Amino acid sequence: MIHDQKRILVTGGAGFLGSHLCDRLIEEGHDLICLDNFFTGTKRNILHLTGIPNFELLRHDLVHPIFLEVDEIYNLACPASPIHYQYNPVKTVKTNVMGTINMLGVAKRVKAKILQASTSEVYGNPTVHPQDETYWGNVNTIGPRSCYDEGKRCAETLFFDYHRQNKVNIRVVRIFNTYGPRMHPNDGRVVSNFVVQALTNRDITVYGDGSQTRSFCYVDDMIEGLIRMMNGPDDFTGPVNLGNPAESTILDLAEMIIRLTGSRSRIIFKPLPQDDPLQRRPDITLAKKKLEWAPVMEIEQGLMKTVEYFRGVLEKK
Numbered sequence: 001m002i003h004d005q006k007r008i009l010v011t012g013g014a015g016f017l018g019s020h021l022c023d024r025l026i027e028e029g030h031d032l033i034c035l036d037n038f039f040t041g042t043k044r045n046i047l048h049l050t051g052i053p054n055f056e057l058l059r060h061d062l063v064h065p066i067f068l069e070v071d072e073i074y075n076l077a078c079p080a081s082p083i084h085y086q087y088n089p090v091k092t093v094k095t096n097v098m099g100t101i102n103m104l105g106v107a108k109r110v111k112a113k114i115l116q117a118s119t120s121e122v123y124g125n126p127t128v129h130p131q132d133e134t135y136w137g138n139v140n141t142i143g144p145r146s147c148y149d150e151g152k153r154c155a156e157t158l159f160f161d162y163h164r165q166n167k168v169n170i171r172v173v174r175i176f177n178t179y180g181p182r183m184h185p186n187d188g189r190v191v192s193n194f195v196v197q198a199l200t201n202r203d204i205t206v207y208g209d210g211s212q213t214r215s216f217c218y219v220d221d222m223i224e225g226l227i228r229m230m231n232g233p234d235d236f237t238g239p240v241n242l243g244n245p246a247e248s249t250i251l252d253l254a255e256m257i258i259r260l261t262g263s264r265s266r267i268i269f270k271p272l273p274q275d276d277p278l279q280r281r282p283d284i285t286l287a288k289k290k291l292e293w294a295p296v297m298e299i300e301q302g303l304m305k306t307v308e309y310f311r312g313v314l315e316k317k
């Protein structure tokens with residue numbers, strides 16, 4: 001047992017980011033509870049951890065209250081890709097609002113520190129570029145993305161109200177587009193879509209004219225940021241942006257993936273989904289200053305690791 005071993009709860013621990021976070025926390029010797037309802041997560045993502053004495057898996061839906069004794073909570077449970085969070089939008093809101101209240105209730109009762117995985121989507125279709133944490137956002141309250149965007153905004157509100165009202169020790173990070181191994185192959189997110197399409201030589205589906213931008217962060221960099229924020233100064237609640245400021249158009253991303261995979265895929269253009277943000281790039285000055293954090297993985301290197309992962313997934317099929 002390590003000297004500063006903590007009991008840590010990761011909600012959404014069987015998902016893409018959650019499973020990588022579980023890996024890191026187990027590596028550090030902590031006692032871990034991974035909670036998931038397996039809506040978008042899978043047991044495969046954490047199979048290698050089962051059987052380890054300090055790893056515990058709980059099938060539970062966060063919408064329902066739960067009583068646990070922990071020192072820290074990373075609240076990641078929530079489907080993150082548009083097709084998944086729009087599949088049952090009411091449930092997405094419930095997870096973000098009721099689920100978050102349930103976790104803040106645990107934190108309040110047992111005096112645990114709690115970190116919220118918020119999102120760049122709180123900025124909506126931003127009119128300020130790049131986005132820093134002082135920007136309040138430009139979000140449609142009634143569109144198809146609203147269940148996620150407004151759900152996450154309300155979760156942030158709840159975090160700060162529990163902090164002010166009940167002195168809960170909170171941390172809020174706004175995660176920008178993150179990619180890497182264990183992304184769901186069919187979740188419709190752009191990196192997984194393009195890589196799978198390229199590896200199978202199918203058409204690469206660029207939505208709109210591909211001039212919209214995103215800034216892609218490799219998963220290991222993101223996990224490092226989450227852990228630094230949880231262990232950062234107690235007076236630093238955030239919100240803090242975590243993401244890679246290297247911005248790329250979606251068309252450039254498609255061309256890069258074709259080149260890296262040596263694919264025969266053609267690029268085709270499909271309609272841009274409603275409310276799809278035109279541009280997105282984090283200003284990470286605050287994370288650099290307060291957490292001494294900045295991403296280190298170059299996009300081509302990170303994409304190659306992702307390509308290798310999906311090659312393995314497709315070979316098994």
Ligand code: NAD
Binds near residue numbers: 013041077177
């Ligand atoms: P993911 O869909 O792979 O993981 C989410 C996990 O939460 C899944 O394992 C899912 O089964 C679980 N879950 C969903 N609803 C639940 C519920 N009601 N009860 C219990 N478990 C539930 O997504 P991800 O990319 O790993 O995202 C993790 C978190 O980070 C999410 O909160 C997401 O909003 C946030 N985030 C991710 C990104 C990104 O680019 N990946 C960007 C911004 C924010």
Ligand code: UDP
Binds near residue numbers: 193194212277
């Ligand atoms: N996108 C695309 N083709 C795809 C999937 C997504 O052109 O097959 C676009 C999408 O319209 C958006 C960007 O890629 O402009 C990022 O989409 P994703 O769903 O990954 O993330 P988000 O829109 O939530 O940032």
